[in-house]
Amino acid sequence: MGTLLGCLAWTVGLVGAWIAFAPAHLNHPSHVPTSPPHETHAAASVIRGRVSFAQPLPAAEARPNVGELGMPRGRDAADRRRAIVYLEEAPRGAFEDLAGARARINQVNEQFVPRVLAITTGTTVDFPNSDRIYHNVFSLSKPRTFDLGRYAAGMSRAVRFDRPGIVRVFCDIHSHMSAWILVFNHPFFATTDADGRFAIPNVPAGSYSLAVWHETLPGETRRISVPETGSPIEVDFTLGR
Amino acid sequence: MRACVSILFALATAMLAPRSVAAQSWPDGPVVLELGGAGRLVLGAEASVAVGEHDELAFFNYTDYEHNSLRMVRLALSARWQPAKRIAILGDLRSENFETPTPYALYVRIHPMDNVPLDIQAGRIPPVFGRFARQVYAAQNPLIGYPLAYQYLTSLRADAIPATPADLIRMRGRGWLADYPIGNTQEAQGLPVISAFRFDTGVQARYAPGRFDVAASVTVGTLSNPRVGDDNGGRQLAMRAGVRPIPGLIAGVSLARGAWLSDGVLPPAGDGDAEYRQQAVGIDAEYSRDRWLVRGEMIRSTWTLPSITSVLTARTGFVEGRVRVHPRMFVAGRLDQLDFSRLTGDGADQTWDAPVTRVEGGGGWYFRRYLVGKIAVQHNWRDGGRVRERTFVSAQLLYWF
Numbered sequence: 001m002g003t004l005l006g007c008l009a010w011t012v013g014l015v016g017a018w019i020a021f022a023p024a025h026l027n028h029p030s031h032v033p034t035s036p037p038h039e040t041h042a043a044a045s046v047i048r049g050r051v052s053f054a055q056p057l058p059a060a061e062a063r064p065n066v067g068e069l070g071m072p073r074g075r076d077a078a079d080r081r082r083a084i085v086y087l088e089e090a091p092r093g094a095f096e097d098l099a100g101a102r103a104r105i106n107q108v109n110e111q112f113v114p115r116v117l118a119i120t121t122g123t124t125v126d127f128p129n130s131d132r133i134y135h136n137v138f139s140l141s142k143p144r145t146f147d148l149g150r151y152a153a154g155m156s157r158a159v160r161f162d163r164p165g166i167v168r169v170f171c172d173i174h175s176h177m178s179a180w181i182l183v184f185n186h187p188f189f190a191t192t193d194a195d196g197r198f199a200i201p202n203v204p205a206g207s208y209s210l211a212v213w214h215e216t217l218p219g220e221t222r223r224i225s226v227p228e229t230g231s232p233i234e235v236d237f238t239l240g241r
Numbered sequence: 242m243r244a245c246v247s248i249l250f251a252l253a254t255a256m257l258a259p260r261s262v263a264a265q266s267w268p269d270g271p272v273v274l275e276l277g278g279a280g281r282l283v284l285g286a287e288a289s290v291a292v293g294e295h296d297e298l299a300f301f302n303y304t305d306y307e308h309n310s311l312r313m314v315r316l317a318l319s320a321r322w323q324p325a326k327r328i329a330i331l332g333d334l335r336s337e338n339f340e341t342p343t344p345y346a347l348y349v350r351i352h353p354m355d356n357v358p359l360d361i362q363a364g365r366i367p368p369v370f371g372r373f374a375r376q377v378y379a380a381q382n383p384l385i386g387y388p389l390a391y392q393y394l395t396s397l398r399a400d401a402i403p404a405t406p407a408d409l410i411r412m413r414g415r416g417w418l419a420d421y422p423i424g425n426t427q428e429a430q431g432l433p434v435i436s437a438f439r440f441d442t443g444v445q446a447r448y449a450p451g452r453f454d455v456a457a458s459v460t461v462g463t464l465s466n467p468r469v470g471d472d473n474g475g476r477q478l479a480m481r482a483g484v485r486p487i488p489g490l491i492a493g494v495s496l497a498r499g500a501w502l503s504d505g506v507l508p509p510a511g512d513g514d515a516e517y518r519q520q521a522v523g524i525d526a527e528y529s530r531d532r533w534l535v536r537g538e539m540i541r542s543t544w545t546l547p548s549i550t551s552v553l554t555a556r557t558g559f560v561e562g563r564v565r566v567h568p569r570m571f572v573a574g575r576l577d578q579l580d581f582s583r584l585t586g587d588g589a590d591q592t593w594d595a596p597v598t599r600v601e602g603g604g605g606w607y608f609r610r611y612l613v614g615k616i617a618v619q620h621n622w623r624d625g626g627r628v629r630e631r632t633f634v635s636a637q638l639l640y641w642f
Contacts, residue, residue: 056275063271063285063642064321066333066346066440067367067375069447069456070360134489134529138568140607147568149531152488170610172565176270 043230048199051083051192051212054240058216062176073110080215082116082191083239085198088209088221090186100124100160105169105179107135112169112179114191116215121162121185128156136172143167143183180215205230212237271642280324286642287317289379293635299628300417301597301621302386303394304438305430307338310387311619311635314338315379317345327352333377345377346440363444369456369481370464370495371538372525374437378641383534383563383573385617385637386601390540390557391437393579396594397544397553399432399466400425402506404548406584406593414595414626423548424506432465434542434555434579435521441467441477452485463499463519464542473507475500475516489530495523501544508547517545532565553593554582572604573617595625613639 060078138147143165171177190198271285293311348364394416401424416431443460457480462468477499501519527536537560561575581592603617
């Protein structure tokens, strides 16, 4: 009887955990929207503003490992304040000239720097190892699955991203290391700075959905209109309310 | 009662998980609770389910008389509470096959000086000897089975001993349930060379400047028989010195010596001052490059007994490798051997326990970063016991955060 109850408890627990993950998974965009534009043809404008947080962001910590013989080496604290602000509906013509660019995510003090990167399709991202230890960058995300293997300090390996979507990057050796790459097939996005400010330049006049993405908090979307006068648009977001 | 505790344990794990999920599809890592002026509490968990064939005849993979490592459900909750910058308290609570959770580890960690790479740990602490026993999570094991040195039950017991060499030889290949005339005469499982399933209790220090590290510990149990409470008044001294000469290569040498027999089997007088010891020496190495990882250990352990003049020796070693053939898939293999010294008894000259050779191969598939499925085939040969050769196929599903 006790074993039966135990089995039942474990089943409930594991299924509960599974169910708990599922809705969050469905909320998470599996690709960046690229629906047809709604713009009129006029002067370009800039969309700017600030993303703030209603509550303190949870710290990123390494999993407790009782097999270690001492305090882990000093690691840099992960910067989880960055958010990505982007147009869900890109203006017509935005997809035509996405030349292969180059970006970089460094590996320093057992952290990916930056932790969040936004790029356009066709961009190649370099992953230099600036630590004295091995790292092994890999991703299991559908838009780009890759494994760069283990490589030492001073070495760098690169990956080209050709499909839009969200790519989660990990280190196979250090499970506390992770990064996010958002791949867009248009250039109308921006990463917030340390103060949460962002600016998306050269947006043609029109009506758009402006969205914000954050790694731990639910995103938000606002409907905005960029005027033909070319005057800047101010949009502020507060996440985690 | 047992069921109630299991229920609470399982529900606690399920309830913890969503807190770390937030807006993501899967947990980003452990649960972090800010405790205001009391520091930070970090919680992690691991659940693994291994299914395989029954083995109630050969007991090749048993960790005691009731637990088969190839047929086991295990749930672990681990925690790190850091009330101050230089102090942390770590604990790990485990349940196997729905049994009442037990503390696997519980110790305080102190980093006394900022600029000195010295750490001190006290409590139920990880072993400093070798490497495999500190790979305490299933995710760190590329296969499902364990190396023989850390799991296979020899016929030696700390609470019961043979009166003659013949008594010991009679138990060859019966480490899963051995009985002897001195001490506890009830049948019980024997001891592995080194236990990977229990932590010892004591204090340890590690000094790790640059590419070198040295760790030493004083504990109440031994490698074979880690204990919470002392049962013989003796202490085990263990140490390991390691080096990282080039990136990707780690090598170390380990030594341990400690009183292993419980007071209940020691001679009552005269010879009572003698200490019967387990002594061990080991070397370990790991090399990784690109998508390859290779590691191995060699260990020589000896035990002394009051009733047998010969020193009992076990020699064991394994080498294992893993290669990631696809971002989601890896293959792995391990070659493993456990051998014993010869002993004379009953007119026979043979090893005091039955030597075992094990080969295991398999692979794994990452469904998610923290969700892995493994499958493995393991073959065992044993020079003794009622079953001398056996193949096992097993599968394991593993999730952690």
